[in-house]
Amino acid sequence: MTKKQSKLEANNLDAYYGDFQALKNINIAMEEKAVTAFIGPSGCGKSTFLRTLNRMNDYIDGFRIQGQILLDGRDIYATDVRVDELRKEVGMVFQKPNPFPKTIYENVVYGLKIQGIKDKKILQEACEKSLQQAALWNEVKDKLDKSALALSGGQQQRLCIARALAIQPSVILMDEPASALDPISTAKIEELIHELKKNYTIVIVTHNMQQAGRVSDHTAFFYMGELVEYAKTKTMFTSPSDTRTQNYITGRFG
Amino acid sequence: MTKKQSKLEANNLDAYYGDFQALKNINIAMEEKAVTAFIGPSGCGKSTFLRTLNRMNDYIDGFRIQGQILLDGRDIYATDVRVDELRKEVGMVFQKPNPFPKTIYENVVYGLKIQGIKDKKILQEACEKSLQQAALWNEVKDKLDKSALALSGGQQQRLCIARALAIQPSVILMDEPASALDPISTAKIEELIHELKKNYTIVIVTHNMQQAGRVSDHTAFFYMGELVEYAKTKTMFTSPSDTRTQNYITGRFG
Amino acid sequence: SCGGNTEEGGSDMSGSISIDGSSTVYPVTEAVAEEYRAEAPDVKVTVGVSGTGGGMKKFSRGEIDIVNASRSINDSEAQTAKENGISYVQLSVAYDGLTVVVHPSNDWVKDITVAELKKMWEPEAQGTITRWNQIRPEWPDKEIHLYGAGVESGTYDYFTEAIVGKSHSSRGDYTASEDDNVLVQGVSTDPLALGFFGYAYYEENKGKLKAIPVDNGAGPVLPSLETVKDGSYAPLSRALFLYVSSKAVARPEVVDFINFYLENAGELAQEVGYIALPDNVYNEQKQKFEQFATGAATANQ
Amino acid sequence: MRVQEKIIEGLLWLSAAITILVTASIIWVLLSESIQFFSEVSIVRFLTEKEWTPLFADKKFGIMPLVAGTFLTTAIAIAVALPIGLTIAIYLNEYAHARFKTIIKPLLEVLATIPTVVYGFFALTVVTPFLQSFIPGLAGFNALSAGIVMGVMIIPMISSLSEDAISAVPRSLREAAYGMGSTRLQTAFGVMVPAASSGILVSVILAISRAVGETMIVAIAAGQQPRLTLNPLVPIETITTYIVQVSMGDVPHGSLEYRTIFAAGMTLFVFTFLLNNLSFWIKKKYQEKYD
Amino acid sequence: MTNSEKNRLKDKAFQVFGIFCTFIGLVVLAIFLIDIVIEGVGRIDWDFMTSLPSRRAARAGILTAWAGTLWILVLSALIAFPLGIAAGIYLEEYAKKTKLSDFLEINIANLAGVPSIIYGLLGLELFVRFMHLGPVLLVGALTLSLLILPIVIVTTREAIKAVPRTIRDGSFALGASKWQTVWNQVLPASFGGILTGVILALSRAVGEAAPLIVIGALAYVPFVPKSPMDEFTVLPIQIFNWTSRPQAAFLTNAAAAIIVLLLITFLLNGIAVYLRHRQQKKIKW
Numbered sequence A, B: 001m002t003k004k005q006s007k008l009e010a011n012n013l014d015a016y017y018g019d020f021q022a023l024k025n026i027n028i029a030m031e032e033k034a035v036t037a038f039i040g041p042s043g044c045g046k047s048t049f050l051r052t053l054n055r056m057n058d059y060i061d062g063f064r065i066q067g068q069i070l071l072d073g074r075d076i077y078a079t080d081v082r083v084d085e086l087r088k089e090v091g092m093v094f095q096k097p098n099p100f101p102k103t104i105y106e107n108v109v110y111g112l113k114i115q116g117i118k119d120k121k122i123l124q125e126a127c128e129k130s131l132q133q134a135a136l137w138n139e140v141k142d143k144l145d146k147s148a149l150a151l152s153g154g155q156q157q158r159l160c161i162a163r164a165l166a167i168q169p170s171v172i173l174m175d176e177p178a179s180a181l182d183p184i185s186t187a188k189i190e191e192l193i194h195e196l197k198k199n200y201t202i203v204i205v206t207h208n209m210q211q212a213g214r215v216s217d218h219t220a221f222f223y224m225g226e227l228v229e230y231a232k233t234k235t236m237f238t239s240p241s242d243t244r245t246q247n248y249i250t251g252r253f254g
Numbered sequence C: 001s002c003g004g005n006t007e008e009g010g011s012d013m014s015g016s017i018s019i020d021g022s023s024t025v026y027p028v029t030e031a032v033a034e035e036y037r038a039e040a041p042d043v044k045v046t047v048g049v050s051g052t053g054g055g056m057k058k059f060s061r062g063e064i065d066i067v068n069a070s071r072s073i074n075d076s077e078a079q080t081a082k083e084n085g086i087s088y089v090q091l092s093v094a095y096d097g098l099t100v101v102v103h104p105s106n107d108w109v110k111d112i113t114v115a116e117l118k119k120m121w122e123p124e125a126q127g128t129i130t131r132w133n134q135i136r137p138e139w140p141d142k143e144i145h146l147y148g149a150g151v152e153s154g155t156y157d158y159f160t161e162a163i164v165g166k167s168h169s170s171r172g173d174y175t176a177s178e179d180d181n182v183l184v185q186g187v188s189t190d191p192l193a194l195g196f197f198g199y200a201y202y203e204e205n206k207g208k209l210k211a212i213p214v215d216n217g218a219g220p221v222l223p224s225l226e227t228v229k230d231g232s233y234a235p236l237s238r239a240l241f242l243y244v245s246s247k248a249v250a251r252p253e254v255v256d257f258i259n260f261y262l263e264n265a266g267e268l269a270q271e272v273g274y275i276a277l278p279d280n281v282y283n284e285q286k287q288k289f290e291q292f293a294t295g296a297a298t299a300n301q
Numbered sequence D: 001m002r003v004q005e006k007i008i009e010g011l012l013w014l015s016a017a018i019t020i021l022v023t024a025s026i027i028w029v030l031l032s033e034s035i036q037f038f039s040e041v042s043i044v045r046f047l048t049e050k051e052w053t054p055l056f057a058d059k060k061f062g063i064m065p066l067v068a069g070t071f072l073t074t075a076i077a078i079a080v081a082l083p084i085g086l087t088i089a090i091y092l093n094e095y096a097h098a099r100f101k102t103i104i105k106p107l108l109e110v111l112a113t114i115p116t117v118v119y120g121f122f123a124l125t126v127v128t129p130f131l132q133s134f135i136p137g138l139a140g141f142n143a144l145s146a147g148i149v150m151g152v153m154i155i156p157m158i159s160s161l162s163e164d165a166i167s168a169v170p171r172s173l174r175e176a177a178y179g180m181g182s183t184r185l186q187t188a189f190g191v192m193v194p195a196a197s198s199g200i201l202v203s204v205i206l207a208i209s210r211a212v213g214e215t216m217i218v219a220i221a222a223g224q225q226p227r228l229t230l231n232p233l234v235p236i237e238t239i240t241t242y243i244v245q246v247s248m249g250d251v252p253h254g255s256l257e258y259r260t261i262f263a264a265g266m267t268l269f270v271f272t273f274l275l276n277n278l279s280f281w282i283k284k285k286y287q288e289k290y291d
Numbered sequence E: 001m002t003n004s005e006k007n008r009l010k011d012k013a014f015q016v017f018g019i020f021c022t023f024i025g026l027v028v029l030a031i032f033l034i035d036i037v038i039e040g041v042g043r044i045d046w047d048f049m050t051s052l053p054s055r056r057a058a059r060a061g062i063l064t065a066w067a068g069t070l071w072i073l074v075l076s077a078l079i080a081f082p083l084g085i086a087a088g089i090y091l092e093e094y095a096k097k098t099k100l101s102d103f104l105e106i107n108i109a110n111l112a113g114v115p116s117i118i119y120g121l122l123g124l125e126l127f128v129r130f131m132h133l134g135p136v137l138l139v140g141a142l143t144l145s146l147l148i149l150p151i152v153i154v155t156t157r158e159a160i161k162a163v164p165r166t167i168r169d170g171s172f173a174l175g176a177s178k179w180q181t182v183w184n185q186v187l188p189a190s191f192g193g194i195l196t197g198v199i200l201a202l203s204r205a206v207g208e209a210a211p212l213i214v215i216g217a218l219a220y221v222p223f224v225p226k227s228p229m230d231e232f233t234v235l236p237i238q239i240f241n242w243t244s245r246p247q248a249a250f251l252t253n254a255a256a257a258i259i260v261l262l263l264i265t266f267l268l269n270g271i272a273v274y275l276r277h278r279q280q281k282k283i284k285w
């Protein structure tokens, strides 16, 4: 794998919470404009790894990494990298929908506003565009000034995706984005992911094997802080090479 | 079934938490010196029913029942029944071991002390006897004055059983007594139940079908507040008469 | 915020005057200040109650303009004032009879001699004289609870001087307060109490207190307008003073205030329960002040 | 941008650091004046003499009478507040309906929001005359009514904090006790109170600390006479009242009299500091007992 | 009587005692309020509110006292509010778990327990003597601000703590800096809680008399302060002064002034309770 093909890459990555090593020598390269899924039992380090990709763990006391993470070939932990710039490039969506307790409009344009953009027109256009991309525009266009907390869980999650899209990242990280949602909302989100991967590189953590199977191009199986297996999703689900992977995807544990 | 044979009996029992009906028209008669198991999916009302048998729900705001519960043929909700006397007759063991933060000895004799028994000799004898019945004596006899919290989970649970035995009840209610324990401790508790049923009437709630199969003589299957099926354990597990029972014990839901 | 009740007329003086010191004189000065408000609404007069000693210390450091005093300035205070370049004038404003009081239910004390007062108040009494019958054997064997002026009070100095024989020297184990109201409260609610304070405070609370005639050898005498005025209430009759600082008289509002004070002191002193000086004495005080003011004015130039 | 962030963080840090400055200033102010005080008056005299007459001819510098006065009013206050407060906490927890509790708790807390001068007024004008109607020897200023009123004031401190502590005891323990046939009373005193003892202790210590430092009630109603006595019926003086008394007289800066209030303040500070730290330590140590 | 009957009897007895204790607090409170209202309410009228102090009880008013109280309220808010909130933000959002932050925490807990009169000594020495400001409004407000600072900090921290982690994560993930996150998300979301705490703290400040007496605030101030450098009095001091006068008419005045003071305190507390209630209703994370 050359750097050109891969959007995101981890080289010999170790991660620690204080003395506890949460990730052990991770090596992985994720393809541009594709969906990569992370699976594995609870506590195996999926979220930890995902959050190192946009340095969300920076504020956790005692967290540190060794090794490299490259975005478009540049080490995102290099001293000259600005975290805020990085996060504009690498957006994130969380497990529980976390809209800000503000209006829908304010939620979507938040990322732009904090960049200092004040022009009403630009903001409104960006808002509409992002909501459309997130397949939410039709549902909320008449109540942009209503509180985002009044939306349903599924709508809130799509709003969070719209919010992430508004700042035009190239990568979107999603940590179990549908696990708190009902089946119908889940389906909508999966559909949306399918749509988004045309323009974005997507990394998604899921504990739902079926979901990984449905939405992802590649799947990485983590186990106790290690990356056990990384392959095309189809390959992984039909002929896993490691017995731990096999046990996991056949439901023997996890 | 006549009243003579059955130790505990519920007739047309409804139970409500405020407006919510948690038990619907339960009719059941439990045999003396036998083990009756309650099974059913989470939230079906097993614990609620178990706790009405020694009026543990009395202090819950808004809880009320309709119908009758008879212990040895006497309505335990009759106005002249004293709750504390009833609870001495009907002991209880909980899901999570809940020893008092006192010494082992103090835990076991607590029930006697609150009855006003002060004679050291009586207390000590009762303590030894109960701990022996609970198969814990050998493990703790040298550290009766140590804190009960220092025991392992399994030991704590047996201590709770010893504590219940010390007041010489005739019935012991157990709400998932082994669900918080490791396999070895669980085995010990099951063995103990087997031993105890020689002298006590035991009612046990469990979500573990195998356990119900191993320890109980009769099994009652609850579903959404209803008693769906009640039969000899063997019969129930081999040829359930209701499809919901069948679905449940074959693992289709729950 | 809103302004006070500005009445039309009066003077157009403005500025502020700070007064502090004696709690005994306080009622008079308070009354004058209040009446003066109608005269010159824009002059802010503040009156503190720190006791004569407390006031004198501030006065001699130049922190306040006028000090209320229930005794004359003492040497060390005069010295400090001098060091700070402050000269002053002493103006008499009223007479007071220091009154010895007990609880109204007290039926055993009919009168008291100066010697007995000394016996209970002198420093040697501290911790030893604690019961009524130690003072006069026929009095009951009950605890005695003493209430008196605090050490910053002119009243304290005057009382110790007159009774104990040495200024600023007394026992310390009694309820001492610079605020005579507290003493009134204490004595009027404590059947075993004995206390002393300025006549005005007794006059104002007659119903709750019982004044005791003091026997200075010539038989027991109760304080009253007459006995104080004619000096037969001895040794506890005294004059009350104001001291005005030379720095302050440079300000017209201070001069105006003092003149107003001396004009109205007689009437107001009587109103609050003290004994007015004869009219000619007030006139003398006015002249005295005028001389001082002009003197200070030339000195200031 | 980054500079701005740093500046803001610096400003925020400064604000937090001011609290240390405040503590340091308090200690500095108290120490610098008390050290001068103790250079004139030996600390042995301060601690052992039985009289406090620093303003008088026969100067005695024994802090004991003031400490005794403080102790007396505090003890009376706690004697009132502890049984009532604890009983309320237990009653609300074991007996009362949840709805009743949510109404009563804030109502009781109103008691703690009333300014203390108001309590002083109440002690002097209502409680003392009331007590005098059946305690003939009671002086107008006395430790008893000040202490009682102070006790009323701190009831909610004890009841609320203790109730919180008892509520934090896991349900399973209460159920275990009931399951053995305990009455509610037996459950409360046999299981809940012992299990919540550290929290209850913290509430009591904080209440003591509050009572020790209380000023206006005692200044208005307890008297101004330092007296080494445990008799609650006569005027006494607390440390706080002494400070108020001298402040009212405006004793000039730099005199020994002036320094006495700092020596007294230092004593008060040491007491409350020890109590507060003790409660903080107990809280930290036993907080995580049940997660 | 069997043991178990005895136990039941004790149980019942305690229940009765519990009700008794719960209500005795409230009954005392009621007696107390009623007594004060009966004594003082007749005295409250427009004149009482707008008159200057006077030697005659019937003519005396509380204009200067409540004006001073209002001044103190506003000034203390202006000083303690930004300081306390900033410190709270620092401790909750920025401070790493270090020895220093532990120390800060213990220190603040300690400050909260320092008796108010000690703050008076601090104000006396620091502001009145050392800085030569005199017993003016500003000094009173500074002293009381320091007194309520720990309360403001603690409640700010609690309010901030109640803002879920996920909101901060959401903001960070969109490229917001720490301060942007605090300013745009954390503070608005916790503002109600912070305000509640600040108002409660202010209601404490409004009722304080002891520290102000120690710094030398006067009882007789016959003018309404016009600037922070003016001398002042406040309601609690006026009440203290009147309470210590033996004449019944002044006690009536004191009771009337108490009613006004209590109204102010209860009003502040009421606002705080209302805000807290609304906050709890509005935001369900």
Ligand SMILES: Nc1ncnc2c1ncn2[C@@H]1O[C@H](COP(=O)(O)OP(=O)(O)OP(=O)(O)O)[C@@H](O)[C@H]1O
Binding pocket: A017, A020, A022, A040, A041, A042, A043, A044, A045, A046, A047, A048, A049, A060, A207
């Ligand atoms: N802030 C933290 N401090 C210390 N340890 C942590 C922290 N966050 C996570 N861990 C530990 O790191 C390990 C990996 O956690 P991580 O959250 O990455 O797991 P996960 O695979 O996402 O699990 P899940 O499926 O439950 O979300 C776990 O053992 C966890 O306990």
Ligand SMILES: Nc1ncnc2c1ncn2[C@@H]1O[C@H](COP(=O)(O)OP(=O)(O)OP(=O)(O)O)[C@@H](O)[C@H]1O
Binding pocket: B017, B020, B022, B040, B041, B042, B043, B044, B045, B046, B047, B048, B049, B060, B207
């Ligand atoms: N205190 C309560 N107040 C209101 N509803 C309650 C209360 N306790 C239980 N319930 C409701 O009553 C129903 C029966 O609860 P119960 O605890 O008896 O179920 P269960 O069969 O024991 O479940 P589990 O296996 O999870 O213990 C549930 O729907 C539950 O939500």
Ligand SMILES: [Mg+2]
Binding pocket: A046, A047, A048, A175
């Ligand atoms: Mg995770």
Ligand SMILES: [Mg+2]
Binding pocket: B046, B047, B048, B175
């Ligand atoms: Mg259950």
Ligand SMILES: O=P([O-])([O-])[O-]
Binding pocket: C021, C022, C023, C024, C025, C050, C051, C052, C053, C069, C070, C149, C152, C153, C154, C155, C156, C178
């Ligand atoms: O008049 P004095 O307050 O100084 O006693």
